Amino acid sequence: MENKISKPEQKAALHKTDVRRSALSWWSKLSKSKQSEYENRLFGVSPIWEDGELSEADIIRLFQHFA
Numbered sequence: 001m002e003n004k005i006s007k008p009e010q011k012a013a014l015h016k017t018d019v020r021r022s023a024l025s026w027w028s029k030l031s032k033s034k035q036s037e038y039e040n041r042l043f044g045v046s047p048i049w050e051d052g053e054l055s056e057a058d059i060i061r062l063f064q065h066f067a
Contacts, residue, residue: 020056023063038066 027035039054042065046052054062 019063020060023060023067024056026063026067027059038062042066 030038039058039062042062043058
């Protein structure tokens with residue numbers, strides 16, 4: 001049985017990959033102070049006991065909001 005992916009699903013997957021790549025590239029080019037500013041503006045200041053690491057999904061949200 002062949003597993004076929006429809007054209008809209010392929011386009012959605014490619015778009016998702018492009019957004020992820022663009023977001024990670026944008027994030028890596030920001031200064032640490034700008035990263036911190038954007039993170040605090042979108043998510044608030046994290047408590048000291050949290051690890052403070054952002055997931056890729058968090059970076060994508062920041063990219064969609066600030067880029």
